[in-house]
Amino acid sequence: xxxxxxxxxxxxxxxxxxxxxxxxxxxxxxxxxxxxxxxxxxxxxxxxxxxxxxxxxxxxxxxxxxxxxxxxxxxxxxxxxxxxxxxxxxxxxxxxxxxxxxxxxxxxxxxxxxxxxxxxxxxxxxxxxxxxxxxxxxxxxxxxxxxxxxxxxxxxxxxxxxxxxxxxxxxxxxxxxxxxxxxxxxxxxxxxxxxxxxxxxxxxxxxxxxxxxxxxxxxxxxxxxxxxxxxxxxxxxxxxxxxxxxxxxxxxxxxxx
Amino acid sequence: xxxxxxxxxxxxxxxxxxxxxxxxxxxxxxxxxxxxxxxxxxxxxxxxxxxxxxxxxxxxxxxxxxxxxxxxxxxxxxxxxxxxxxxxxxxxxxxxxxxxxxxxxxxxxxxxxxxxxxxxxxxxxxxxxxxxxxxxxxxxxxxxxxxxxxxxxxxxxxxxxxxxxxxxxxxxxxxxx
Numbered sequence: 001x002x003x004x005x006x007x008x009x010x011x012x013x014x015x016x017x018x019x020x021x022x023x024x025x026x027x028x029x030x031x032x033x034x035x036x037x038x039x040x041x042x043x044x045x046x047x048x049x050x051x052x053x054x055x056x057x058x059x060x061x062x063x064x065x066x067x068x069x070x071x072x073x074x075x076x077x078x079x080x081x082x083x084x085x086x087x088x089x090x091x092x093x094x095x096x097x098x099x100x101x102x103x104x105x106x107x108x109x110x111x112x113x114x115x116x117x118x119x120x121x122x123x124x125x126x127x128x129x130x131x132x133x134x135x136x137x138x139x140x141x142x143x144x145x146x147x148x149x150x151x152x153x154x155x156x157x158x159x160x161x162x163x164x165x166x167x168x169x170x171x172x173x174x175x176x177x178x179x180x181x182x183x184x185x186x187x188x189x190x191x192x193x194x195x196x197x198x199x200x201x202x203x204x205x206x207x208x209x210x211x212x213x214x215x216x217x218x219x220x221x222x223x224x225x226x227x228x229x230x231x232x233x234x235x236x237x238x239x240x241x242x243x244x245x246x247x248x249x250x251x252x253x254x255x256x257x
Numbered sequence: 258x259x260x261x262x263x264x265x266x267x268x269x270x271x272x273x274x275x276x277x278x279x280x281x282x283x284x285x286x287x288x289x290x291x292x293x294x295x296x297x298x299x300x301x302x303x304x305x306x307x308x309x310x311x312x313x314x315x316x317x318x319x320x321x322x323x324x325x326x327x328x329x330x331x332x333x334x335x336x337x338x339x340x341x342x343x344x345x346x347x348x349x350x351x352x353x354x355x356x357x358x359x360x361x362x363x364x365x366x367x368x369x370x371x372x373x374x375x376x377x378x379x380x381x382x383x384x385x386x387x388x389x390x391x392x393x394x395x396x397x398x399x400x401x402x403x404x405x406x407x408x409x410x411x412x413x414x415x416x417x418x419x420x421x422x423x424x425x426x427x428x429x430x431x432x433x434x
Contacts, residue, residue, distance in 0.1 A: 222377030240317030240378035253309040
């Protein structure tokens with residue numbers, strides 16, 4: 001009897017340990033599966049599954065991708081703060097640290113619903129990016145330089161026309177076929193909404209939505225939001241305006257490691 | 258409750274209050290100065306980089322010129338560290354609690370101003386990416402109330418010590434702080 005009870009007593013803790021081990025294995029398995037599933041865009045985003053045929057992924061980067069620091073800026077072309085950041089901070093940065101190979105700047109589209117023409121502006125920029133980096137840079141600069149003007153009437157094309165050569169403009173216009181938004185005058189009453197949306201089947205929406213999905217994972221809560229990566233490691237995001245001297249000091253400090 | 262018992266309760270609350278505030282400031286300093294990159298050890302260089310990153314957040318408030326942004330970014334976190342230790346020590350509590358109340362009051366003012374003008378930026382208060390919004394205003398308001406309570410308690414406790422007459426043959430009461 002004693003021997004039997006001894007055996008039972010010995011088996012009881014073993015059964016409990018086995019139960020815990022099974023639970024632990026199950027938890028590890030579930031965690032591994034959930035971590036292995038890649039973060040996907042939300043169900044509200046469209047056109048993210050595949051690149052449309054015949055469309056080159058727009059090149060929206062400045063500098064060398066092998067630079068030690070990468071700065072991704074999530075912005076809306078109709079956002080005034082984004083314009084300030086571009087004009088006062090990013091421009092000198094491009095001329096200085098991007099040109100020197102210290103920073104790789106990437107534009108990410110994050111058009112906000114409150115900005116009527118932001119999405120359309122992003123389409124034009126992406127279409128220019130489809131031709132190459134230089135064309136993208138020219139159109140981006142034109143969009144920001146003339147933001148107060150086209151933000152009022154939505155006439156973006158004339159500034160794109162002024163920024164590009166005749167040949168490039170033709171190519172961009174061809175790429176933009178099917179992307180033109182309906183004029184705001186056709187909207188009923190005084191309704192104001194984002195005229196260009198992802199529903200209109202523009203080929204470049206997939207790239208805009210990819211950027212937006214990436215931003216939602218950050219999460220981007222306002223524009224401009226910027227994310228730095230240093231030697232492959234992502235740093236916490238920042239948002240709002242930052243002056244070039246302060247940003248430069250940060251870069252110098254980071255590069256000093 | 259007798260006067261002695263209520264005085265004891267006030268002292269206990271005072272201790273709890275200053276320890277809580279001290280812990281908040283120590284954490285704030287740590288969050289701003291900790292190494293930015295995973296695997297990066299603590300060093301003067303890593304702290305300088307973290308403070309430079311904090312400088313970006315200070316700059317985003319659009320309040321100060323670049324020179325002052327640098328000064329604030331490099332001086333505020335060490336000062337928070339000093340203030341946290343000062344509060345924990347309990348030394349010169351009237352002064353430390355007054356400085357704390359003024360500092361947190363200043364933070365609250367800046368946060369409220371930022372929210373009212375519609376700037377959508379990160380607070381930078383504890384090194385993370387929490388946006389400036391109503392919750393930050395509520396949180397900072399609670400910190401201000403706590404700091405004011407500690408300050409008031411420190412002054413009242415001091416006054417109570419001054420007005421207490423020593424019993425016959427007993428030594429004078431010691432200083433409150």
